Each structure stands twice: as structure tokens, then as C-alpha cells.
Amino acid sequence: MKALVFADVGRMEVREVPDPVIEQDNDIVVRVSSAAICGSDLHMYQGRTSAQPGMIFGHEIMGVVEKVGNGVQLLKEGDRVSLPFNVSCGTCFNCCRGFVNACLSTNPKLPGGGYGYADLGPYRGGQAELVRVPFADFNALKLPGTPGDRWEDDFIMLSDVLPTGYHSCIMADVCPGASVAIFGAGPVGYMATLSAFLLDAAEVYVVDRSEVRLNKVAELEAIPVDFSKVDPVQFILNARKENLAIQESFRPGEEKMAGVLCGIDAVGYQALNRNDPNSEKSIQVIEDLVQIVDATGSIGLIGVYFSEDPGGMDQNARQGVFNIPLGALWAKGIKVGTGQAPVKRYNALLRDAIIQDRIHPGKLVSHRLRLEHGPEAYEKFVQRGAGEGAEYTKVILKPNG
Ligand code: NAD
Ligand code: ZN
Ligand code: ZN
Structure with missing residues (x-):
């Protein structure tokens, strides 16, 4: 054959x-x-x-x-x-x-x-x-x-890609009314977006730099965020603040929850470095998600972080070691799910x-x-x-x- x-x-x-x-x-x-x-x-x-x-x-x-x-x-x-x-x-x-x-x-x-x-x-x-x-x-x-x-x-x-995108939403605890930030508008990010809406999420931000891919997720009614034009962390935090400000019935302290409840990494360890888009930075997306996801929220790391043999983009990645900001995750009590769907x-x-x-x-x-x-x-x-x-x-x- x-x-x-x-x-x-x-x-x-x-x-x-x-x-x-x-x-x-x-x-x-x-x-x-x-x-x-x-x-x-x-x-x-x-x-x-x-x-x-x-x-x-x-x-x-x-x-x-x-x-x-x-x-x-x-x-x-x-x-x-x-x-x-x-x-x-x-x-x-x-x-x-x-x-x-x-x-x-x-x-x-x-x-x-x-x-x-x-x-x-x-x-x-x-x-x-x-x-x-x-x-x-x-x-x-x-x-x-x-x-x-x-x-x-x-x-x-x-x-x-469809069950994988869906699984990333389950790991991120997407539920009716949820706010969701998805990094990566590739096939997995697209299916995570589709799944988030299937699970009745209210607000879905999707970050990438590819215009074609961002247009695709916009067709699903996600809010596209082009990281080559804006800082996605600031963009999402500002957009969430504006959305919260027009809600009439704040409970006391709710302004402290101006990020999203659900974060998804649909990029993995070939993530581009936002400050130098010609190079890769294996934990760029994790660093961004830790800032965007609110206390008590959840993150689905569906992107692959796996390198048994040499070939990764830097020494740490080669060894499968990544400098995850664990302190920030701990302080916010964020749950993280990983692995194959x-x-x-x-x-x-x-x-x-x-x-x-x-x-x-x-x-x-x-x-x-x-x-x-x-x-x-x-x-x-x-x-x-x-x-x-x-x-x-x-x-x-x-x-x-
Ligand atoms: P892809 O490479 O086609 O898409 C990744 C997208 O991320 C690209 O459009 C790229 O522009 C974007 N990107 C790069 N750096 C970024 C950054 N810093 N911020 C935001 N976006 C950035 O891949 P895919 O097919 O969509 O798969 C995504 C990941 O999911 C891969 O790591 C893949 O191996 C993994 N995956 C995991 C499972 C599982 O079971 N866990 C299953 C399938 C795929
Ligand atoms: Zn696949
Ligand atoms: Zn078995």
C-alpha cells in the first residue's frame, strides 16, 4: 500500500x-x-x-x-x-x-x-x-x-481535536455563564472554542496571531485577540473589567475577580515568545494564563509538553523541565489539569x-x-x-x- x-x-x-x-x-x-x-x-x-x-x-x-x-x-x-x-x-x-x-x-x-x-x-x-x-x-x-x-x-x-478541545474545557471547568480564555486558535483551540459554547460559556477570548485562524474562531462568536498587536493579558483584563462595570449588581469585592474563571493552553511547548515572535518560549502561555485566570479558577493545559529525547527548543524543554510559576498558582488556588485527552x-x-x-x-x-x-x-x-x-x-x- x-x-x-x-x-x-x-x-x-x-x-x-x-x-x-x-x-x-x-x-x-x-x-x-x-x-x-x-x-x-x-x-x-x-x-x-x-x-x-x-x-x-x-x-x-x-x-x-x-x-x-x-x-x-x-x-x-x-x-x-x-x-x-x-x-x-x-x-x-x-x-x-x-x-x-x-x-x-x-x-x-x-x-x-x-x-x-x-x-x-x-x-x-x-x-x-x-x-x-x-x-x-x-x-x-x-x-x-x-x-x-x-x-x-x-x-x-x-x-x-474535537474531544481534545472538549476535554480541555472539562479540565478548565467550563460551565454555563463561564468566562474563558483560550490560547492558540489552531485546530485544538478552535475545537475548545466550539466546545466552550456547546457547554454554554458566556464569554470566550481566543489568543493567537494568525488572522485566518482568529477569523475562524470569530465565526464561532469568540472574541479574537491578536497577540502580535496587543498584549493579550492586558487586553483580556481590560475587557473583563469593562464587562463587569456594566453589570448592575456587583456583590462586594467582585471587582477583584476581573480575570476569567477558565483558562486553556491550546499551544503547548512550541509557544512563541510574545516579546520576540521569531523565537519560542516554552512557558509563555502558562505565564499569561496565571495572570488572567482568577483565584479559584481552573486551567486546562491540553497543549503538549512532552519531550523524551533531545530536540526541544531549549535545554529545559529538552529535559521536560518547565519553570512553572507554581507560587502564583498556589496563591490563587488555581486547579490545573494536563495530559492526553x-x-x-x-x-x-x-x-x-x-x-x-x-x-x-x-x-x-x-x-x-x-x-x-x-x-x-x-x-x-x-x-x-x-x-x-x-x-x-x-x-x-x-x-x-
Ligand atoms: P497548532 O500548532 O496548529 O496551533 C497552535 C497555535 O498556537 C498556532 O496557531 C500558533 O500561532 C499559536 N500560538 C503560538 N504561540 C502562541 C502564544 N504565545 N500565544 C497564543 N497563541 C500562540 O496546534 P493544534 O493542532 O491546534 O494543537 C495545539 C496543541 O495541542 C499542540 O501542542 C498539540 O500537540 C496539542 N494536542 C494535545 C492533545 C492532548 O490529548 N492533550 C491532543 C491533540 C493535540
Ligand atoms: Zn491529533
Ligand atoms: Zn487498557
Whole structure:
């Protein structure tokens, strides 16, 4: 089969590779109808996180069941399925408690398995014509319809960015009426914005510098904040003060709560340094959130801070050590959640919200490309909404045409 393969830092290639086969009784093989490129793939593509040349990336996958192992009970050939990026067994201590992001059976090194990702186990990614799915009855989510229908772009978001954005809101305790600040208007930030409104947040600020990406979140009725033009900390604090001032019934002392209750980091450890936007500063977003989030508030750090091997942008990041302002967090009593999203906790409900026309996450998709255009798509997407990559808001590869 044909697959998009990591050749070297900054270089992907289309190559002929062996077809995946049924290895265990509970495996299926899926013919991929859509496989998205994710900001998480860029950590490996840019060399921040190690990756072996020859690896097939791609953990945002959907398609049609082509082969079924003897032990599979719930799926048959021809079923349309979405695959959560976490590969999980469904029966270990953590899976039983809903933490499929920390499955103890699917990755020999760490808790938590995934397709096509460094250190998340031996599973090939889905930026290819076919992909093997272990523990298929548990891992595959059945979908209605047929490939290429009006839901295709919406459903491909169920593998990762939609439930991940939703999970960031859950970690940040977003609730009806909440004020929310989201850093990063990439695909994860976009889905966090969509999810915040789905959870009835009242006021959502989204910080980025990409005009195209900020316009996208503005379509969802978020307030865009361009950090290349304004200081996002001052902007959000001022806007909140003005909003509070027009409320008539202040309770005493409420003016001390002029930030937001919920903060989300949808950037991760490639955050740009606001004072020098040509360089990176791994904790820029955390520093900003600590100032913006009020006492008693919550922060969802959904952006990746993970670097097992050399390749990070500075010595601290390389070692996975980050100078988090813990004193300020402690003084404000801010709760912080981190880690991989447990996709299965949310994907069936989000699928149903799509079917019921409550959300349209597929509106983010800018490009649907054949595998041959994959290398160029990576080159554009890595510019993160700037320069020639400005229009590449979410790229979907179509390995089977
Ligand atoms: P992306 O790189 O496409 O988007 C990040 C955005 O952040 C860019 O638009 C960039 O301009 C912006 N940005 C950079 N520096 C900034 C700053 N200082 N302030 C505000 N915005 C800034 O990535 P994405 O696909 O949207 O993913 C975002 C993060 O979420 C990545 O780290 C990704 O690996 C991670 N992620 C985590 C999970 C999980 O389960 N925890 C799942 C998927 C993705
Ligand atoms: Zn992803
Ligand atoms: Zn498990």
C-alpha cells in the first residue's frame, strides 16, 4: 500500500510499504477514507519529539472495516468507523476507570498508547491506505452514513481535536455563564472554542496571531485577540473589567475577580515568545494564563509538553523541565489539569451532537488532499496560519482518493 512516511526532520515522503495484516484475533484492518494532519504530528516533524525515519504518522483516522479478526464481535466488513487516537484495551485498571489515555496494555514503555506517535507504542499511523486497529471492538466507534457524505469532515474531528478541545474545557471547568480564555486558535483551540459554547460559556477570548485562524474562531462568536498587536493579558483584563462595570449588581469585592474563571493552553511547548515572535518560549502561555485566570479558577493545559529525547527548543524543554510559576498558582488556588485527552469518554456523545446538527466541527477543514500532496501539506501546515500556510486551517488526507 501507499503511505506517507517520515523521512527526516522537515521531510515527509510517499512510499510503498507492506499492507497491515490481522496480528491478533481482536484486530481489524480499516481502509482509510480520511486521515488528518495534526499539530501533534508537527512536534515530530519539527524534531521537538523524536521519531524514527520510516515511521507512518497519523492518529486522526476514519474509514471502512476491510478485514476482521476471528475474535471481533461487534464489527463486520463494510462498517464505517472513527478511531480514537488513544489505542486502549478497555479492560485494564485505567481503561476500566475511563482513563483510556493511560491504558496499561497497549504501550510497553508508558501508560497510554497511540497510532503513529513516538513512544506511544508499536502502532502504525493512518496517513496510509490501510491501518491495523487493535482491540477493535473497544477502539472503533461506529458511524452512520458512507464515506464522502456530508458528515465526513465532521466525523474525522472525532478522533482527536474535537474531544481534545472538549476535554480541555472539562479540565478548565467550563460551565454555563463561564468566562474563558483560550490560547492558540489552531485546530485544538478552535475545537475548545466550539466546545466552550456547546457547554454554554458566556464569554470566550481566543489568543493567537494568525488572522485566518482568529477569523475562524470569530465565526464561532469568540472574541479574537491578536497577540502580535496587543498584549493579550492586558487586553483580556481590560475587557473583563469593562464587562463587569456594566453589570448592575456587583456583590462586594467582585471587582477583584476581573480575570476569567477558565483558562486553556491550546499551544503547548512550541509557544512563541510574545516579546520576540521569531523565537519560542516554552512557558509563555502558562505565564499569561496565571495572570488572567482568577483565584479559584481552573486551567486546562491540553497543549503538549512532552519531550523524551533531545530536540526541544531549549535545554529545559529538552529535559521536560518547565519553570512553572507554581507560587502564583498556589496563591490563587488555581486547579490545573494536563495530559492526553481520553477520547472515548466523549466521542459517542460528540458524534451524536454532530448527527443532531448541534455542532459542525468540519467547518474547520480547509484542504482535502491526495496522499501525494501530503509532503507539501506538512510544509504549509507547519507555518501555523502564517505566510504561505495561512489558509491551511485543517488538512485532511484522502489516501484512497
Ligand atoms: P497548532 O500548532 O496548529 O496551533 C497552535 C497555535 O498556537 C498556532 O496557531 C500558533 O500561532 C499559536 N500560538 C503560538 N504561540 C502562541 C502564544 N504565545 N500565544 C497564543 N497563541 C500562540 O496546534 P493544534 O493542532 O491546534 O494543537 C495545539 C496543541 O495541542 C499542540 O501542542 C498539540 O500537540 C496539542 N494536542 C494535545 C492533545 C492532548 O490529548 N492533550 C491532543 C491533540 C493535540
Ligand atoms: Zn491529533
Ligand atoms: Zn487498557
